[in-house]
Amino acid sequence: MHRGDLDGLAAAAAAADGVIHLAFKHDAMFAGDFDGAVAADLRAIQALGDALADTGKPLVTTSGTVLFAFAGLHDTLTEDDTLTEDDTLDAGPRIDAENADAALTERGxxxxxxxxPPTVHSPLDHNGFIEGIGRGLNLPRSASRRPRPKPTSGFLSAHAQADNPSSSTLTRHLLGWKPTQPSLIDDLGQGHYFDAPPTTPR
Structure with a gap:
């Protein structure tokens, strides 16, 4: 099936017990056509919705917490607030797709x-560029208070600099989810991001 074949996508969805939609045209986005990639994602969700309407089947899509930071939602929060599952926006890139997905509950x-989240972490990740790294590098605390530099590397730079406090409290309650791995700050404190890279034998 061609990646732009909405009829094929709908037929596959109709034959499935449920759908998890993870696709996004990152190649188009990195090529500078973010709007085109966003529009294609919305069309795909609409096609899936048409195929699954009134079936009671599950449809899981993905969105991102950082979208709300880019839209300025965090600017309205107090210092101690975080983004929660109840926070929504009326419209915006990729937010339209999330809202379209939410509206499908009314179609059965x-x-x-x-x-x-914009970043993930684990002992296997040695490319960290997130909070707390300054401590591991013994940078002075005042460095974190310097004016934020302007983005210089496009898409990645904007994500790395976004202030994106978010909470999973409701998700944990609804799903009985009890994370057992280290939190981001605890993981950074273990030091594996700052270990010297292994040398390759010659």
Missing amino acids: IRSSAVRL
């Missing part, structure tokens, strides 16, 4: 969206 679909 068990729809939900997983908001992904």
